[in-house]
Each structure stands twice: as structure tokens, then as C-alpha cells.
Amino acid sequence: MNELAQAIPYFGSRNPRVARGIVLALMLLAPLLAGMIGNTWIRVLDAALLYVMLALGLNLVVGFAGLLDLGYIAFYAVGAYTWGFLASPHMGVHLPFWIVLPAGAGLAAMAGILLGFPVLRLRGDYLAIVTLGFGEIVRIFMGNLNVTNGPQGINMLDSLNIFGWDVSRNIQITESFQINALTSFYYVFLLFVVGSVIVMRRLQISRIGRGWAAIRDDELAAKAIGINTRNMKLLAFAMGATFGGVSGGLFGSFQGFVSPESFTLLESIAVLTMVVFGGMGNLGGVIVGAVALSLLPEVLRYIALPIQQAIFGKVLLDPEVLRMLLLSLAMIFMMLIRPAGLLPANARYSREELVKGLKEKQA
Amino acid sequence: MPTDNATPILQLKDVKISYGQIQAVKGIDLELYSGELVCLIGANGAGKTTTLNAISGTLPIASGELLYQGQRINTLPAHLRLRQGLALVPEGRGIFTRLTVEENLRMGAYTRKDKEGIEADLERVYSMLPRVKERLAQVAGTLSGGEQQMVAIGRALLSRPKLLLLDEPSMGLAPLVVEKIFEVVQTVVKEGVTILLVEQNANLALEFAQRGYVMDGGKVTITGSGEDLLKDPKVRSAYLGEVDEAA
Numbered sequence: 066m067n068e069l070a071q072a073i074p075y076f077g078s079r080n081p082r083v084a085r086g087i088v089l090a091l092m093l094l095a096p097l098l099a100g101m102i103g104n105t106w107i108r109v110l111d112a113a114l115l116y117v118m119l120a121l122g123l124n125l126v127v128g129f130a131g132l133l134d135l136g137y138i139a140f141y142a143v144g145a146y147t148w149g150f151l152a153s154p155h156m157g158v159h160l161p162f163w164i165v166l167p168a169g170a171g172l173a174a175m176a177g178i179l180l181g182f183p184v185l186r187l188r189g190d191y192l193a194i195v196t197l198g199f200g201e202i203v204r205i206f207m208g209n210l211n212v213t214n215g216p217q218g219i220n221m222l223d224s225l226n227i228f229g230w231d232v233s234r235n236i237q238i239t240e241s242f243q244i245n246a247l248t249s250f251y252y253v254f255l256l257f258v259v260g261s262v263i264v265m266r267r268l269q270i271s272r273i274g275r276g277w278a279a280i281r282d283d284e285l286a287a288k289a290i291g292i293n294t295r296n297m298k299l300l301a302f303a304m305g306a307t308f309g310g311v312s313g314g315l316f317g318s319f320q321g322f323v324s325p326e327s328f329t330l331l332e333s334i335a336v337l338t339m340v341v342f343g344g345m346g347n348l349g350g351v352i353v354g355a356v357a358l359s360l361l362p363e364v365l366r367y368i369a370l371p372i373q374q375a376i377f378g379k380v381l382l383d384p385e386v387l388r389m390l391l392l393s394l395a396m397i398f399m400m401l402i403r404p405a406g407l408l409p410a411n412a413r414y415s416r417e418e419l420v421k422g423l424k425e426k427q428a
Numbered sequence: 429m430p431t432d433n434a435t436p437i438l439q440l441k442d443v444k445i446s447y448g449q450i451q452a453v454k455g456i457d458l459e460l461y462s463g464e465l466v467c468l469i470g471a472n473g474a475g476k477t478t479t480l481n482a483i484s485g486t487l488p489i490a491s492g493e494l495l496y497q498g499q500r501i502n503t504l505p506a507h508l509r510l511r512q513g514l515a516l517v518p519e520g521r522g523i524f525t526r527l528t529v530e531e532n533l534r535m536g537a538y539t540r541k542d543k544e545g546i547e548a549d550l551e552r553v554y555s556m557l558p559r560v561k562e563r564l565a566q567v568a569g570t571l572s573g574g575e576q577q578m579v580a581i582g583r584a585l586l587s588r589p590k591l592l593l594l595d596e597p598s599m600g601l602a603p604l605v606v607e608k609i610f611e612v613v614q615t616v617v618k619e620g621v622t623i624l625l626v627e628q629n630a631n632l633a634l635e636f637a638q639r640g641y642v643m644d645g646g647k648v649t650i651t652g653s654g655e656d657l658l659k660d661p662k663v664r665s666a667y668l669g670e671v672d673e674a675a
Contacts, residue, residue: 272538279524279535286522288486291510291539291587
């Protein structure tokens with residue numbers, strides 16, 4: 066919250082209380098504002114929140130523990146498919162969300178450990194390649210197995226039903242006013258995001274968090290101060306995967322169907338870009354990155370198409386291509402202007418402070 | 429000082445260490461007694477750092493016996509060895525560059541839970557390393573090499589080690605700074621911590637150490653008291669940069 070408020074340029078640091086209020090109001094009113102333009106925009110916001118959760122989970126692995134993971138979307142897939150198996154006509158079982166979501170999270174965590182074991186001794190580029198392979202393996206399996214219904218995926222997933230409240234049903238309040246199902250989803254997702262942020266906050270300042278930070282900075286030194294690096298790395302993979310699994314389940318319930326094409330390498334890269342763009346290791350930064358990079362392409366989609374139509378008379382660049390272009394451009398600009406991300410992790414050591422420290426030393 | 433009947437705090441019996449197919453240490457015997465400062469010298473690639481990493485548990489040994497306080501620790505993981513008082517200051521210092529000096533020091537007490545003991549030890553480290561105390565709030569990455577080395581030693585001390593393994597504390601430091609580091613090392617020994625020191629700077633190391641082992645090609649070739657080794661013509665010619673006049 067605070068970090069998000071600080072993120073508002075100039076205003077944030079000068080008037081923190083008002084800035085916090087603005088952030089809070091935006092968070093709560095966003096779907097209503099978006100609803101005025103069109104329901105599509107609420108859907109975009111819902112998707113953005115799912116991306117925020119994914120980015121938070123990946124940030125745990127990449128930002129906290131320093132393990133570059135290019136196959137993170139696999140855990141999202143595990144969560145979504147768990148929902149597909151346990152709550153759809155596909156298997157004929159319809160379990161409630163409080164069983165399915167934890168099951169998805171648990172399975173994802175197991176997948177995380179499964180991935181973690183063979184890559185314990187890898188780092189950097191090598192780790193990235195193996196995790197990338199893992200992500201692809203999961204996707205290809207889902208696309209070729211009979212139980213997962215191959216490339217067609219699983220249809221008619223149960224929607225989120227929270228103790229009798231079917232989130233996917235519109236709530237009619239008066240004749241003319243109703244709360245849209247998409248809006249309900251927004252608030253449910255928001256609740257999950259807030260929960261995740263609280264858990265992450267706690268984790269970051271805990272012994273575990275400090276252990277991860279040590280491994281990220283210098284693995285040998287981490288071992289030398291008595292950190293069980295093997296277990297800590299496995300824990301990072303498992304916990305990161307848990308968040309992926311939960312958001313995967315939510316995604317399944319929201320979308321109503323799952324198919325392998327939602328879990329491509331490009332998605333992994335997109336989530337990683339959000340983390341890096343926002344500021345690895347900094348929760349506020351990651352949230353900003355995820356929101357920005359999931360909203361901007363949609364905005365572009367609605368602006369770019371008419372513009373292309375008007376200027377060239379036909380569509381030259383597909384919106385999907387534009388999205389990748391935008392992600393790449395975002396990365397390049399960020400590297401040039403803010404190499405540590407929009408909101409860098411150790412903002413408490415500002416450039417001025419570092420320079421001051423250096424000067425003091427020379428004096 | 430070695431006495432006849434005492435158990436060594438650390439004992440290596442015919443320890444071999446390999447990186448895949450390549451045997452880096454080809455059977456080494458080494459003994460360390462409580463309160464000693466012993467140095468391990470030798471040329472690049474002699475296997476000094478490898479030996480040290482194996483003792484600390486960051487590298488597995490291929491064969492032989494590794495005894496710590498009379499107990500076999502061949503397969504004990506590194507983090508458990510630390511809990512028993514066996515601490516390593518890795519080569520190239522290995523401090524956490526993004527944390528402040530104080531945070532670095534406190535990280536050294538990662539395995540400990542006794543709050544008062546940690547605070548007391550922090551004060552002890554501050555009094556031993558006054559330079560470090562002046563820079564507590566500074567980000568460790570902005571320190572000079574010598575100061576970083578001191579932080580690394582201080583951090584290791586916060587785990588309350590009985591045996592401290594120091595890997596080339598003088599690496600890349602100016603001669604004046606190296607002397608300061610060695611002063612710190614001596615204070616640590618006076619506090620009752622046993623030290624095994626790996627050094628390239630053989631002259632200085634032997635001057636301070638009670639005993640020394642000379643390694644070459646993965647084996648211990650010469651061993652003796654610091655003074656004897658300093659006088660040994662073979663050691664002088666090979667590691668102290670003197671021309672062997674007899675040859």
C-alpha cells in the first residue's frame with residue numbers, strides 16, 4: 066500500500082496520506098469506473114489481478130531467492146487443470162472451491178519441488194533453460210494426454226461458488242441496477258491479491274526471507290553462515306508455485322475452460338517481464354509492473370486497431386504482435402532508464418545515499 | 429600448541445577431493461589443535477581452497493576421514509557444521525553487498541536464537557573491529573576491500589565459531605591493509621578461536637602462524653613450525669620469492 070502510494074510521482078512522497086487514499090479508492094472503484102466504458106474493461110481488470118498474483122508468486126522465486134524461472138506458467142497450468150479435473154463435468158466431480166483451490170496449490174507446490182530438485186545446483190542461464198524446458202514439458206503433456214482432453218482442453222468448468230454465492234451470477238439489486246459478475250470476480254480476486262501481499266510481506270522480513278536474500282546475493286556466503294541452501298531453494302520453488310497454483314485455479318473458474326494454449330512460454334516471459342519491469346524483489350513494484358503491462362496492451366488494442374484502420378485502411382500489426390512489441394520495448398526502455406525496475410527493491414539505499422557513503426569513505 | 433594426549437579439534441586423514449574426473453587433492457593429512465593458528469600455503473592450484481571448502485562442507489570429499497572434535501563429519505552438511513562451531517570466511521570475502529554492514533554482521537548469527545548473546549557478541553566484534561563499527565549503517569558493497577574482509581570475519585565470528593577457516597584474507601589488498609587484517613586475525617586467536625588460514629602471502633602467514641603446511645599439486649609436501657618453514661631453503665625458494673642459491 067505504502068509503496069504503491071509512494072509510486073505516484075512527486076505527489077506520493079509529499080502527501081503520503083492523500084496518495085494512499087487515492088490508491089485505495091482506485092483499487093476499490095476501478096471496476097465501477099471501467100464498467101462505465103464497457104464490460105470488456107472489467108474483464109481486463111480481472112485478468113490484470115490474476116497477473117498481479119502470478120507476478121507476486123514469480124517474484125518470490127526470482128526476486129526474493131534469485132532463482133531465474135522461465136517456466137513459471139506451468140504452475141498456473143497445474144492450478145487451472147486441477148480446477149478442471151475437480152470441478153467440471155469432465156470428470157463428473159464438482160468439489161467446492163475450498164477443496165479445489167488448496168488441492169491446486171498443493172499440487173503446484175509438489176510440481177515446484179519436482180522442478181526444484183534437479184535444478185538445485187544450477188544457476189543463472191542454465192537454470193533458466195531447464196525451467197523453460199519444464200514449462201514446455203508441462204504444456205505439451207497437457208496438450209497430448211487423453212485425461213486432459215488434449216488441445217481442446219476442458220470445458221464448462223464450475224465457476225467460483227463461495228459458500229452458496231455463485232460469483233459468476235449477476236446480482237440484481239434493483240430493477241435498473243445490478244452488480245456485474247465480472248465486478249464480483251474483481252473483488253474476489255482483489256481479496257486474494259491483498260492476502261498474497263500480506264503473506265509476502267511477512268515472508269520477506271522473516272528468517273526465511275532473509276535466508277533467500279542471502280542465497281540471492283552470494284550462495285557460498287549463505288552456506289557459510291549456516292543456511293540450508295538446498296531446503297531454502299526448494300521452499301522458494303514450492304511457495305512460488307503455490308501462488309501460481311492458486312491463481313491458476315481462480316483463472317479456471319473465471320474463464321470457464323482451460324486449454325494448453327493459455328500456458329505458453331510467452332506467458333511465462335510476460336509474467337517475468339512484469340516482475341523485472343516493476344522492480345524485482347519489491348512487492349509494490351511488482352504490482353505496478355503487472356498492472357501496467359497487462360493493461361497497456363489492451364489499451365493499445367483498442368487504440369491501435371482504429372488508428373491503423375483510419376491511416377492505412379487495413380490492420381497491419383496484429384494486437385498480439387503489438388503486445389510482444391510493447392513488452393520488448395518496455396524492457397529496453399527500462400534497462401536504459403531504470404535498470405532496477407520502476408520501483409527498485411532497495412529504494413532505501415537511494416543513489417544519493419550511496420554517493421554520500423562513498424564520499425564519506427574518501428574523506 | 430600440540431600436546432601429546434589432546435584430541436585435535438580438526439583432523440584430516442588421507443582426504444581426497446575430486447572435481448568430476450580431476451583429483452584436486454590427492455590424499456592430505458592435517459591436524460589442528462585448539463587455540464592454534466595454522467596456515468596452509470602453496471602455489472595457485474595446489475588445492476588449498478579446495479581443502480578448506482571440503483572442511484567447511486561446501487564440497488564433498490571423495491575418500492578419507494574428516495574428524496572434527498573427534499567426530500567423523502565426512503557427510504555432515506555445511507549448515508550443520510556451522511552449528512557445531514566450524515565457520516568459513518570464503519575466498520573473495522563473500523559479503524552481502526546489498527545489505528548494510530550491521531545487517532551483514534547480524535546475518536552471521538542466522539542460526540542463533542539467543543538475543544542477549546548475539547548483542548554481546550556484536551559488541552565484542554565492534555571492539556575488535558573499530559573500523560567496522562564506524563560504518564554500521566553503510567551498504568557493505570561500498571566498503572573498501574579491507575573493510576569488507578573485516579566485515580566477513582566479523583560476520584563469521586557472530587556464529588561463535590570454535591574453528592575459523594580463513595580463505596586468503598589478504599587477496600587483492602594493499603600491504604598496509606593486509607597487516608591490519610593480520611592484526612585482527614591475531615586478536616581473534618587471542619579470543620580463543622582456532623584458525624586455519626589459507627594464504628598466498630606465505631611470508632606474512634608463516635610469521636604469524638604457529639605451524640604451517642605447504643601444499644603442492646594436491647599434497648602436503650612440507651610441514652613444520654612457522655619459524656622452521658620460514659628458514660627452510662625449499663620453502664624460501666618456492667614460495668617466498670627467493671632464489672635458491674644452492675641450485
